[in-house]
Amino acid sequence: SREVHQKLSPWICYRPGPTPSVVFLKTHRTRASTVQNLLFRMGERDAATFPHQGYNFNYPGKFQSEFVDELPSGSDHFDIVMTADPIFITILRDPVHTFGLSLLFYSCLHSKNPVTFDVGINNHVWTSSWPADLASLEESFNLVMIAEHFDETLILLGALLNLELKELAYVHINSRAIKDVHPLHDATKAKIKAWNNLDDWMYGYFKEIFLERVKQYGRVRLQREVKLLRASTQRIRQKCLARNGVPPEELEDLVRPWQTKSLTILGYEVHRNLTKQEQGFCLRMVLPEHQYHAHLYYQQYGRDMKAG
Ligand SMILES: Nc1ncnc2c1ncn2[C@@H]1O[C@H](COP(=O)(O)OS(=O)(=O)O)[C@@H](OP(=O)(O)O)[C@H]1O
Numbered sequence: 001s002r003e004v005h006q007k008l009s010p011w012i013c014y015r016p017g018p019t020p021s022v023v024f025l026k027t028h029r030t031r032a033s034t035v036q037n038l039l040f041r042m043g044e045r046d047a048a049t050f051p052h053q054g055y056n057f058n059y060p061g062k063f064q065s066e067f068v069d070e071l072p073s074g075s076d077h078f079d080i081v082m083t084a085d086p087i088f089i090t091i092l093r094d095p096v097h098t099f100g101l102s103l104l105f106y107s108c109l110h111s112k113n114p115v116t117f118d119v120g121i122n123n124h125v126w127t128s129s130w131p132a133d134l135a136s137l138e139e140s141f142n143l144v145m146i147a148e149h150f151d152e153t154l155i156l157l158g159a160l161l162n163l164e165l166k167e168l169a170y171v172h173i174n175s176r177a178i179k180d181v182h183p184l185h186d187a188t189k190a191k192i193k194a195w196n197n198l199d200d201w202m203y204g205y206f207k208e209i210f211l212e213r214v215k216q217y218g219r220v221r222l223q224r225e226v227k228l229l230r231a232s233t234q235r236i237r238q239k240c241l242a243r244n245g246v247p248p249e250e251l252e253d254l255v256r257p258w259q260t261k262s263l264t265i266l267g268y269e270v271h272r273n274l275t276k277q278e279q280g281f282c283l284r285m286v287l288p289e290h291q292y293h294a295h296l297y298y299q300q301y302g303r304d305m306k307a308g
Pocket residue numbers: 027028029030031032033034101105150171172173174175176
């Protein structure tokens with residue numbers, strides 16, 4: 001909205017050079033909002049165009065380029081959805097941890113193999129086309145991040161998109177309040193795994209590929225860079241954050257995450273004694289996704305996003 005936009009506008013710093021075109025497939029409860037936040041920051045840096053259709057492109061319907069119905073003047077669907085050689089990225093997490101959470105979050109969610117559904121392959125039963133489907137997914141995606149190795153995959157993302165350490169700094173977006181975190185018993189974990197056998201299989205497949213990528217990159221080099229990333233992120237968090245894990249009622253509208261009926265989602269408060277430039281950076285790092293969408297929309301179209 002205009003208000004969000006006005007509070008955020010001082011930060012923009014375009015970077016010269018070619019700007020990559022990126023497609024990020026956002027899976028559910030996989031730490032994807034945290035990745036999305038840094039991709040939004042990168043897009044702003046590059047004055048990129050973002051497609052919008054509400055907040056979620058009609059999910060759980062399939063994505064269609066026609067959804068991107070409001071285009072900046074002078075562009076057409078082809079420009080926006082099909083730019084040459086986009087970089088495809090997604091993130092997966094062990095289904096044991098995402099499954100129950102997804103159901104709590106989205107009552108409309110497909111109840112079996114929700115992540116397989118998210119990536120667009122048959123999520124009901126194993127069919128003989130499954131191995132080929134996975135292979136073609138692997139071919140389509142330049143990087144499948146693995147949430148359990150978040151910082152390691154972030155380094156791979158940084159290498160792919162040519163991002164600096166500062167641009168990879170993050171806070172955990174969409175964290176649940178501790179009262180809403182219930183550890184699972186082993187028997188429940190086994191049941192979830194069996195119920196979501198396709199998600200589990202896909203996760204295992206891409207985890208192997210990730211480990212292979214790590215080998216190619218160089219384990220020692222990766223660990224060294226992860227250490228640097230953690231130190232830099234730590235410094236940035238100290239500089240930016242006045243408070244972590246703040247309940248919604250104590251946050252101003254700008255930084256209050258969207259809440260669900262069953263879960264409390266926590267947010268962050270940014271220090272007040274920052275320069276305008278620093279404040280622009282720090283606010284963006286903690287900005288919940290709805291506010292960030294609204295800001296990008298306003299920036300692109302010069303008007304507020306329609307409700308709904
Ligand atoms: N970097 C990093 N490390 C560890 N955990 C992280 C990280 N980033 C996000 N999170 C946790 O990811 C959960 C939210 O996932 P999503 O952003 O995919 O959720 S959503 O579907 O978009 O709502 C949510 O998990 P829970 O707090 O367990 O619910 C976030 O706290």
